[in-house]
Amino acid sequence: MNAIKRYWILFLLVSIPSLLSAQNSTLKYNIIVAADGTGTFKTVQQAINAVPDNQSERTVIFIKKGIYKEKVAVSSTKINLTIIGEDPEKTIITFDDYNPRVHGKDTVTTWSSCSFAVDAEGFIAENITFENSAGRVGQAVAVRVMSDKVIFRNCRFLGNQDTLFAHGIGRIYFTNCYIEGTTDFIFGSAVALFENCRIHSKINSYITAASTPQGNQYGYVFKKCVLTADSSATKVFLGRPWRAFAKTVFIECQLGNHIRPEGWDNWKSTEKEKTTYYAEYKNTGSGANISSRVAWSKQLTDAEAQTYTPELIFARSSVPIPVVGAWIPSK
Numbered sequence: 001m002n003a004i005k006r007y008w009i010l011f012l013l014v015s016i017p018s019l020l021s022a023q024n025s026t027l028k029y030n031i032i033v034a035a036d037g038t039g040t041f042k043t044v045q046q047a048i049n050a051v052p053d054n055q056s057e058r059t060v061i062f063i064k065k066g067i068y069k070e071k072v073a074v075s076s077t078k079i080n081l082t083i084i085g086e087d088p089e090k091t092i093i094t095f096d097d098y099n100p101r102v103h104g105k106d107t108v109t110t111w112s113s114c115s116f117a118v119d120a121e122g123f124i125a126e127n128i129t130f131e132n133s134a135g136r137v138g139q140a141v142a143v144r145v146m147s148d149k150v151i152f153r154n155c156r157f158l159g160n161q162d163t164l165f166a167h168g169i170g171r172i173y174f175t176n177c178y179i180e181g182t183t184d185f186i187f188g189s190a191v192a193l194f195e196n197c198r199i200h201s202k203i204n205s206y207i208t209a210a211s212t213p214q215g216n217q218y219g220y221v222f223k224k225c226v227l228t229a230d231s232s233a234t235k236v237f238l239g240r241p242w243r244a245f246a247k248t249v250f251i252e253c254q255l256g257n258h259i260r261p262e263g264w265d266n267w268k269s270t271e272k273e274k275t276t277y278y279a280e281y282k283n284t285g286s287g288a289n290i291s292s293r294v295a296w297s298k299q300l301t302d303a304e305a306q307t308y309t310p311e312l313i314f315a316r317s318s319v320p321i322p323v324v325g326a327w328i329p330s331k
Helices: 003-022 044-049
Strands: 031-033 059-063 066-069 072-074 081-085 091-095 116-118 124-126 129-132 143-145 150-153 156-158 164-166 171-175 178-181 186-188 191-195 198-201 206-210 220-223 226-229 237-239 247-251 277-281
Touching (some): 044 059
Parallel strands (some): 129 156, 150 171, 178 198, 220 247
16 A cells, blocks of 8 residues: 555544534533633643643533633643634734733743643644744744654644744744744744645745754655735745754645746755755746745755655654654544
8 A cells, every 4th residue: 555545544534523413503522611611621721731631532622702811831741632713813822922022020931922822742722823922032932842753634724924833843833824024933843744735925034944963864844835925025035944953845826926037045054055954846927937046055856855854754754753653633
């Protein structure tokens, strides 16, 4: 059985039951969150705290429409947790910390500025907006992920600098999501696949700042995404390397005219040009013209592009972490 066939069998086995249950009007969630008091809890954090630790069975939390201004943490013991919003644009989890905001004697760092932190394996989020509402005041993370086998479906990530911190040595899958920001607004060391997402730049700056660990076969992969920008943003780089072995690839994406002709930046380090892996394949749009791309970036061959499947990107062999078996995210 070839790899593609195995992937689709796994996809059908995982997806069909959830699709059927979603259409079932009698579907019951383990916990319901409602800001107006009509649910099990009024806050998202209260609901997460109520989930039993280290459960092998999945817990599902339904979050009703509303603005939940709270700093939320999914601790490492809250494994196999799913949170589902009632409406992706009206179910909003938001906070306004930023680096270097001061709370009493403590100063907020980029790390601690996140509105929503995920440290638990097997976390899934659907139909939710995650926001850092601090504004353009510095590094202000909306979501920080530091765990393995995490999926975001139909979610929105709103912020400015450092909106999405996809970090650690785990694997994260984003599908049909909207991500916006100003500088380095998708950054970190995780292996992350973005499929059919919209990536929106708000100023002239940099989209990605990967810090892929040396030895990882993959870093950030964008497939069939659409890159857009505010009208004032006309000079945007696809990425710059936060660390020396950064890996970022755009495959069959639509690049707007805000993307700079050179495509990539070396973060003022010619040494990083020797180890960074930046590549593109069959992108379209006025920002996809490769004639002036930096010489140290790469255009994938057809054969190389075939290695960028979910099954291979998330395979045990491509990520040097102690996981058991293969993990293939369902769409």
